[in-house]
Amino acid sequence: MGNYNTNIDKKWQEKWEETGLYKFDNNNLDKKLYVLEMFSYPSGSQLHAGHWFNYGPVDSWARLKRMQGYNVFQPMGFDAFGLPAENFAIKTGIHPMDSTEKNIVTMEKQLRAMGAMFNWENEVITCRPDYYKWTQWLFLKLYEKGLAYRKNAPVNWCPSCNTVLANEQVVDGFCERCESEVTKKNLTQWFLKITDYADELLEKIDTLDWPEKTKAMQKHWIGKSTGAEATFKVDGKDIEFDVFTTRVDTLFGVTYVVLAPENELVDKLTTEEFKASVEEYKETAKKQSDIERQSITREKTGVFTGSYAVNPINGRKVPIWIGDYVLNTYGTGAVMAVPAHDERDFAFATKYNLSIERVIEGGELPFTEKGTLVNSEEFNGLCSDEAKEAIVKKLEKIDLGAKKVNFRLRDWLVSRQRYWGAPIPMIHCEKCGVVPVPEKDLPVELPYDVEFAPDGKSPLAKSESFVNTTCPCCGAAAKREVDTLDTFVCSSFYYLRYTDNKNGEICFDSERANKMLPVDKYVGGPEHACMHLLYARFITKALRDMGYVNFDEPFKSLTHQGLILGPDGLKMSKSKGNTISPDDYIKEFGADVFRMYLMFGFGYTEGGAWSDDGIKSIGKFIERVERIIEHSIAELRNKDNNKDVIESDEKELNYWRHFAIKNVTEDGDKMQFNTAIARMMEFTNALSKYLNVKVKNVNFLKEALVDYIKLLAPFAPHFAEEQWEALGMSFSVFNEKWPEFDANALIKDEVEIAIQINGKIKAKINIPTNLDEEGIKEASLNNEIIKENIEGKTVRKVIVIKGRLVNIVAN
Ligand code: ANZ
Ligand code: ZN
Secondary structure, rough: OOOOHHHHHHHHHHHHHOOOOOOOOOOOOOHHEEEEOOOEEOOOOOOOOOHHHHHHHHHHHHHHHHHHOOOOOOOOOEEEOOOHHHHHHHOOOOOOOHHHHHHHHHHHHHHHOOOOOOHHHHEEEOHHHHHHHHHHHHHHHHHHHEEEEEEEEEEEEEEOEEEEHHHHHEOOOOOOOOOOOEEEEEEEEEEEOHHHHHHHHHHHHHEEEOOHHHHHHHHHOOOOEEEEEEEEEEOOOOEEEEEOOOOOHHHHOOOEEEEOOOOHHHHOOOHHHHHHHHHHHHHHHOOOOHHHHOOOOOOOOOOEEEEEEEEOOOOEEEEEEEEEEOOOOOOOEEEEEEEOHHHHHHHHHHHHHHHOOOOOOOOOOOOOOOEOOOOOOOHHHOHHHHHHHHHHHHHHHHEEEEEEEOOOOOOEHHHHHHHOOOOOOOEEEOOOOEEEHHHHOOOOOOOOOOOOOOOOHHHHHHOHHHEEEEEEOOOOOOEEOEEEEEEEHOOHHHHHHHHOOOOOOOOOOHHHHHHHHHHHHOOHHHHHOHHHHHHHHHHHHHHOOOOOOOOOOOOOOOOOOOOOOOOOOOOOOHHHHHOHHHHHHHHOOHHHHHHHHHHHOOOOOOOEOOOHHHHHHHHHHHHHHHHHHHHHHHHHHHHOOOOOHHHHHHHHHHHHHHHHHHHHHHHHHOOOHHHHHHHHHHHHHHHHHHOOOOOOOHHHHHHHHHHHHHHHHHOHHHHHHHHHHOOOOOOOOOHOOOOOOOOOHHHOEEEEEEEEEEEEEEEEEEEEEOOHHHHHHHHHHOOOOHHHHHHHOEEEEEEOOOOOEEEEEEE
């Protein structure tokens, strides 16, 4: 058994703390490197292998960068509001404020035991008034800017969580948290106008160094669609409506139109005769989720309203139907149906015997590709793209249509009927309406004494002392808003607050933020692609437009770590009994072995199944390294060394040393930790082999050893400090400069070349095969025999014939 254990972890953690080794240097912002890992929920299950996989390897990366001269800022905190903490509280009956604070204490201790370079002095905890004051401030600023508004709308409702959900929190029609089926409910809610930024959010994605898949997901979520709107008048009624279409070139092929069942025109359009069937249809449609309604495989259904609409391009009357495949929340909630060229319309028309008329030349119907127009009067013969332009032009002329861009992205619904969140800082006054809480009155504190178990209504409504207040405008009795903010609002600006976390006067100092941000490297799970990562981008842009920051994007470069699975290859979960508790392993192996196993055992962006054998073998590796270093140190003192050293013995070790420097640097930089560590293992073998050489060059051994420990340091920080000290070096290895490799040492193959002077061979030398022309010249002129021969002469020319000879012209 080796000596490395948790006592060594503790020893160095204390020393780092005592000496303030990792304190961010505020006077060296030019060399700043903002390394950010997504902060965690303080849940009851505490720090798990997934957190470790996020934080450990990234800390190693940050250490490597530190040794390369960067002034690293790596803050940590807790995303402490929200459902996980609240649900835990409900389950255990302990007040969320108490359980959250308690969980934070435990998790902070666990995080410290990891021995990462976290800048704890910059910690933020979102559920504390000194933080959520700024969450509320942000909301007020957005409100001032017209980016926060209230409206009555059908919202996603989770009957089990008893709260509304943002679109992003509904996965295939089910609640992202509890997996209950999501229903619809009409409620007056607060929204943030993220759609104002839809275009920029889309455009700027391509400037980001993010995983391609995440960028694609965000693009799809924003869902820009370019098309046109066309106005259909209702025959015999003073009503008209618009349809959104991406295929206005098919306008002559419209044989009917379909409205969403919820479209507000439906009642006005429905004739007496069809009232009963329309009502019945509307009832059934209510029960379907948007996801079900959009499903490609589901049979399309609908009913006729009895009314007809007039096609703006040719005056033709077409029947108006309602059908649940048309969503009321997209476009205009109405579509023109072109069964000849659209799959859904084709299926619908076939089912209900509606006419199908080709307007694009091509294959079998439904023909959905672009093509040449037919049956389209003066537009016949145009190709689809030309026809789109021409038809819109005509619609514009008669004032019955225009070009139109639509986004799939909806405004961000931020009110929650839950207790554990930042209260929305608004007041409802009978006389003045909705009045924002004045900034000086922030924070609006979340009261402790509230029945927090959810029953579908906001728990804060039950707290008289919270609800009753006075209107900041007129002074009359008024009521506070009782909804709380979605926790994604808290995490939408935490990276800014980290830089100035103790400031009680302002959310953050702009000048400082502009120097500290954007975040240089952000690392976290891919599940946030369309939520947190999108919200944070929006908030950064909104703050930029309000003048608080001068950059466009919060996270320049993003990496998603993979998922660590249970030993059975399944996702870890308590119910499956396959969870790995880091604490137990750390007690047995020490923090560095745990960290190093995670880094060596898995591709960082891939993850994989946990293996006890895997961590054991890293434990053995660390023990071996310890023995080798011990042996090396003894050799440094061995008086028999240095007497008759043979140079060629050093060559091999030197090769592996520089090979490791080169590759650990390159792979480490790319977060390819497993291959970087593999290079360290090769270096270890070479070191061990050199120890068997009879007589050693002590200076050389020491140099190699110094590099060895430096290279190992990011991956095994406590262990490396201990070895560095054993070697008699001064604290700390993390103040050392990262080694640089020597390209010459990496050349293994040599070739013999002849050197001529004025055409006569004078000497033969061995040079590396890939030495460049300059290098060959230099080597030739430095050869002792050649030097003697050209003494007193002037070198006129040196001709190099690669791989064969060098001819020196001298006289
Ligand atoms: C006529 C047409 C003909 C269409 C054709 C397509 C092909 P994206 O790309 O997603 O924007 N649509 C418009 N609003 C809708 C709604 N609220 N619910 C369901 N479908 C809706 O899709 C735009 C197309 O989806 C529009 O173009 C419209 O059908 C339909 F050969 O109009 B199209
Ligand atoms: Zn008032």
